[in-house]
Amino acid sequence: MAVTMNEDLRRERASASFNPELLTHILDGSPENTRRRREIENLILNDPDFKHEDLNFLTRSQRYEVAVRKSATLVKKIREFGISDPDEIMWFKKLHMINFVEPVGLNFSMFISTLLNQGTTAQNEKWLLPAQGLQIIGTYAQTELGHGTHLRGLETTATYDPETQEFVLNSPTVTSIKWWPGGLGKTSNHAIVLAQLYTQGKCYGLHAFIVPIREIGTHKPLPGITVGDIGPKFGYDEMDNGYLKMDHYRIPRENMLMKHAQVKPDGTYVKPVSNKLTYGTMVFIRSFLVGEAARSLAKACTIAIRYSAVRHQSEIKPGEPEPQILDFQTQQYKLFPLLATAYAFHFVGAYMKETYHRINEDIGQGDLSELPELHALTAGLKAFTSWTTNAAIEACRMACGGHGYSHCSGLPNIYVTFTPTCTFEGENTVMMLQTARFLMKSYDQVHSGKLVCGMVSYLNDLPSQRIQPQQVAVWPTVVDINSPHSLTEAYRLRAARLVEIAAKNLQTEVSHRKSKEVAWNLTSVDLVRASEAHCHYVTVKLFSEQLLKIQDKPTQAVLRNLCLLYSLYGISQKAGDFLQENILTDSQITQVHQRIKELLTVIRPDAVTLVDAFDFQDVSLGSVLGRYDGNVYENLFEWAKNSPLNKDEVHESFYKHLKPLQSKL
C-alpha cells in the first residue's frame, strides 16, 4: 500500500545535513550488523505466524495469553531461522515482543544462564537441553516479600538431611515468601530458588537450588508448594510475576547447583574458590540494562520528536499559520537534551558490553584484577542511566501533551516497562552506594600514597595532600566550553572534588561517632552525589572519545553538537557544583546557558533525521504519534474506534444505571 508521507516530515528529512544510514551503522557497530539486524526484523515482519495485534485493547489475562502464544512460536522460529548469537536473539525478541515482556523470559535470561554459571557438567546435561527447548520452564526466585537488594537478609532456608540425602526447603515467615519472579505465577514448573543453606547445624549463606514447583502433565502446584500471581502492576501486564511459599518441601541433593560450592552426601560443606565469579553475571546484566536505558530513551525521543514536527500549535508571530511545536524554544529545550542523552547512553552501553567481553576473556584466564572496578562502575552506571532515562521518558511523554497520556502514544508502555529498572537488579540508591564504596576505597588508597588506575585515576591528581583543598584556584581551570575534551576535564574536576568532599565528610563523621556504619549512613547523601558525579564524568568522557572514532565529517559534526549539548546541559543543571568548586566562572555559566540555546537552533534542522537514525520499525515503537510517515491524526481516529467501549453505540451501563436512576432523581 502506498502511503503518502506527512509533508512536514518530508521537509524535515530533505533538509538534513548528514546521511542517517551512516549514523545507523555507527549505532549498530558496523554496516554488517545493520544489515543482519534488518534481515532478522524482516523475517518477523513478513511471517504470518506473528500477528501483531494491539495489546492495548486487551485485558490482562488476554495479554498474558498472547504473550505465551508468542513465546511458544518464538522457540520454534529461532530454531527454524537458525539464530544463535545472543545479540541476534535479542534483536529477534525485541521486535517480536514489541515493548512488552514475555512470561518465559526468565527461563532464558536467568534460569539457563544460572545453570551455565553455577551448574556442574552433570547438572547441565540433565537440565539445559529441556530448558532451551521449553520442555521444562524455569524461573529464578531470589527476591522475597520482605527482602530485596540486601541478599544476606533473605529468609528462605534449605536444610540438608543426610539420612535421605535431600534438602528441605522452607519459607518460615510471611516475609520469606518468594515474591516478584517473572513467570512464576502461572507459567513455570521449575524455579531456581536462592536459600540460606544449613548443613551439619551451620548456616553457610545463600546458595541456589533447582526446585520443581508444578506437576508435569497437570501443571498443578506440587504438594508443599503454594504458588500464584502477585496481582496487577503498573506495567508488565503480560508477565505473571509470582509468589512461592514452600512448606518443608524436599528436593534431592543433586538439585543444589554445585559448580562452586558443594554439599557432600554426608553433609560436609565444601567452600567455593572465589566469590568474585558471581560478579560476572551481575556485570553482564547491568551492562545489558544500560543498553536498555539507551534504547528505551531513543524510542521515546523518536516518538516525541516526530510528533512535535507534525503537531502545530499557537503562534510565534500573529497572523502566520500555527508553527510546528518543534519550533518553540521551550519544546527544543525539553527534547534535544534528551536526544543527546539517548546517544550518550548508547555509547556507554556499547562500552560496557565491550568491556564485559574483554574482561570475561581475562576471567577465563584466571585474571580477576579488573573485576572489582568494573563491578563498582556498572552498579553506578546502571543507576545513573536508569534514573535519568526514567525521568526523560516521562518528559518525552509530557512533551506530547494530552495525547502522550493515551496508550495510542506508546509512551505509557515504554515508561512502565522501563521504570522497574530503577529498582530491580539492585535498587538504584544501593547501587550508587556500591560505587561510592569503591570511590572511597580508591580515595583512601591515593591518600596512603598508592596510585589508582582506570576511570578513577583522576583521584591521583587531587591536590589535597599537598595543598589546602580550598585553594582550587591552582587547578588548571581554563575550560573551553566549545571543546568536548575540555568539558570532559571540567566534569573530571567536579567528580574529583565531590569524591573528596564525601571522603572528608565521612572522616569527620567517623571521628565524631563510634560506628563506621552510622558515619556511612550520615554521609550517604554526599556519597550518592559523588557517585553520580563520577558516572556523569564517565558518560561525558565516553561520548567525547567516541567522536574521535568517526570518519564521516557531516556525521561527526552533528554528533559533536549533541555531545556539546549533553555536556553543557549537564553543567547548566548542576551549575551550583561547577560554580562552588570554581571550575567555571559566573560569566562562563552565562555563556553555557547562551551556548545551549544556540545549539538548540543548530540541531533543530537535523532533529527528525537524528531520531530516524535509531532505525526503529513502526511496529517496534508501537506508537500512533511516532509513525515514520507522520500521518498521526487519521490513525489516531482509527485507533480510537477500536476501543472496547465503542463496541455498541449505546453502552449497557445506560440501561443499567443511567436510565433507571435518571427517573428516580
Added chain:
Amino acid sequence: MDSPARVSMGDAWSWQVHPDMESERRQPSFDVERLTNILDGGAENTALRRKVESVIHSDPVFSLKDNYFMSQNERYEAGVKKKFHLHMIAQRLGWSEHSREFRYAFRALTGDLALGLHHIFLKSLQSLGSEEQIAKWAPLCNEFRIIATYAQTELGHGTYLQGLETEATYDADTQEFVMHSPTLTATKWWPGDLGRSATHALVLAQLICSGARQGMHAFIVPIRSLQDHTLLPGVTAGDIGPKMDFEYTDNGFLQLDHVRIPRENMLSRFAQVLPDGTYIKLGTAQSNYLSMVVVRVSLLLDEINPLLEKACIIAIRYSVIRRQSRLRPSDPEAKVLDYQTQQHKLFPQLATAYAFHFMGTSLQEFFEESYSAILDRDFSLLPELHALSSGLKAMVSEFCTQGAELCRRACGGHGYSKLSGLPSLVSRVTASCTYEGENTAQASPGSTSKTSLPQSVAYLTAPDLAKCPARRAADFLHPELYTRAWAHVAVRLIKDSAHHLQTRLQSGADEHEAWNQTTVIHLQAAKAHCYYITVKGFAEALQKLDHEPAIQQALQRLCDLFALHGILSTAGDFLQDGFLSGAQVDMVRSAYLDLLFLIRKDAISLTDAFDFTDQCLNSALGCYDGNVYERLFYWAQKSPTNTQGNPAYQKYLRPLLQSWRSKL
C-alpha cells in the same frame, strides 16, 4: 482529644498495630488530632468529614477493593453506578451540590466517579451563562435530566484556544447556530463523559456571525437522544481508547456535521448575538479564561495535592515497616526510613505537600475575593488571577507528579505493584500536567504579567540585598532569611529575562521571534517566582500558629526543608551572581541534612495528620496498622489471575511440555 480508633478494613490481623508502627506513634511531639483540625480548617470540619466518611465507607456500593482487578469497562460501569448512588444518598441526607459534605464525599471516594465533567459544565454555565440560561439549564443538570460535558480540546489543538477549529455559524433566517467540525483535527478529543454518557456538550467554537469571526464562545449542543441515548443526526461520538488512568471516565471524541442549535444556546453573560446577527460584547476577551481559572484553583486543592499527600503517607508508613541491611553489624536490619538517603527522597515530598496545602488555602482566599468582583464585570484582578493560578498550577502539578513518582520508587519493587496504590496515584497525578493547560504554556503567562506589578509581585520593587548575610548553618533556619533569598533570585531572573528580551529587540529581532528565543529563561524566572510565592505563603501561614507551639515547630522544620531543598536543587542560580558564596551553600547543605534527622521522629505523625482512611488510600503498603506483608499476600491471592483458570496453559504450554513428560 485522641484520634478515633481506626480499624483497617476488618481483616483479621488488623486488630493489632505492627510493633514497628506502634513504636513510631508512642511519643508524638505534638497533638496529631489538632494538626488534622488545622488542615481541615477547624475541628467541626474534621468531625463533619469523618461523619461523611463513615457514611461512604459503610456502604458496599462505594467499596474500592476490587478497583485494581477491574477492566476499563467495569471501572466505567462502577463509576456511573457510584455517581448515581452518591446523589441518591445526598438527596436523602440533604447534602447540597456545593456543600462541604459533597467535597468530603469526593475525597473519601478518591474521585473515582464517572460524570465528573457534569460539574465542570455547571461551573462554566454559572460563570459564562446569563441569568435566564442558568435558570433554564442548572435545574436540568442538578436533577440529571440531562448529562452534560465540557468540550474544548480538539484532536489537533489544545491549550491554545484561538487555534480551535470548530465553527458556530449564525444563521439569521432560522435564528440558529450551525455547529460544524470542518476538518479531522477539529474533532473534539479528550472531554470526559463524552464517549458514552453525555447527552449535552458545552462546545467551545469559533463564532462566525454576519460574516465576521468573533473568536471563541461556548454553545450548549444536544448530542444524544434523551429517549434512547442514541447519537443525534449529524453527531459522531465515541470513546478515545485506553489511557494511563481515569478508566472510570469515558473520555471521548465528537464530530459535528452542520448540527443546528437555537440562538439561545450560546452562553451570553459576556457576549451576545442578537436575532439579526449583530454581535455585542459585554466583557473583555479574557472573560472566557474565567472558567479555566475556576477549574484550576479547585484542582490544586481538591485533586492534585491530595494525591501527593497520599503517596507520602504510603511511602513513609511502608518505610518504617520495611527493614533492609544493617546500620551496625550487631543490630537487626534497620527500618529503611532510618537511612539518610531514604529521608532525602521522602521528606522533601512531605514538606512539599504541606507547603502546597497552606499556599493553596491562601490562593483560594485570594480567588474568592477576586471571583465575585469578576462576576460583577470588574476584570482588573483577572490578569493576576490568571497568571498566578496558571503558574502555580504548573508548579503544583509538576512537583506533585515528580514527588508521587519518587514516593513510588522509594518503595522499591512493591511500589510497582498496583496493590501498593502508588501506580494509580502516579498515573492520575501526572495527567494534571497536561490537562487544563499544558504546563509550559501555563508557566509563561506567569512571567508576562509581571510588568503590571500586582500584589503577588510587589517584591520586585522592594529593596534587595546583594549578598546573603548568613554566617552559620543555623542562620538558614530563619524564614525571613530564606524568603529574602528566594525573592532575590526570582527578581534577578525576572530582570535577566527582561534584559535578554531587550537585548534581542535592540539587535533588531522581531518582537515575537525575540520572545520565542527567550522563553527558556522566562520559564526559569516564572518557576523561581512561584517557588518564592510558595515559600512565603507557607512561612506566613505558620506565623499564625503561635497558639500551637509544638505543631508550629514541627511544621516549621518542613517549611525550612522546603525552602532549603529548593535552594540546593538550583544552587547555581543562587551562586551565579554571588548572592550565596560556596561556603554558604555548604551551610545550606549541612542545615538541610540536620533537618532530615529532626523530621524523622515526627514523620509518621505528620502523615497521620492528613487523616486519610485506609479505604480511601486503598494501599496494601500504606494502611494505618502497618501490617504490610500479610495484606499484600492476602490481596494478591484474591487476584483474578489466581481465582480463575489458566487457558494459556491448556492452549500453549501443555503442548510444549508434553515432549519432556514422555522422557521422564
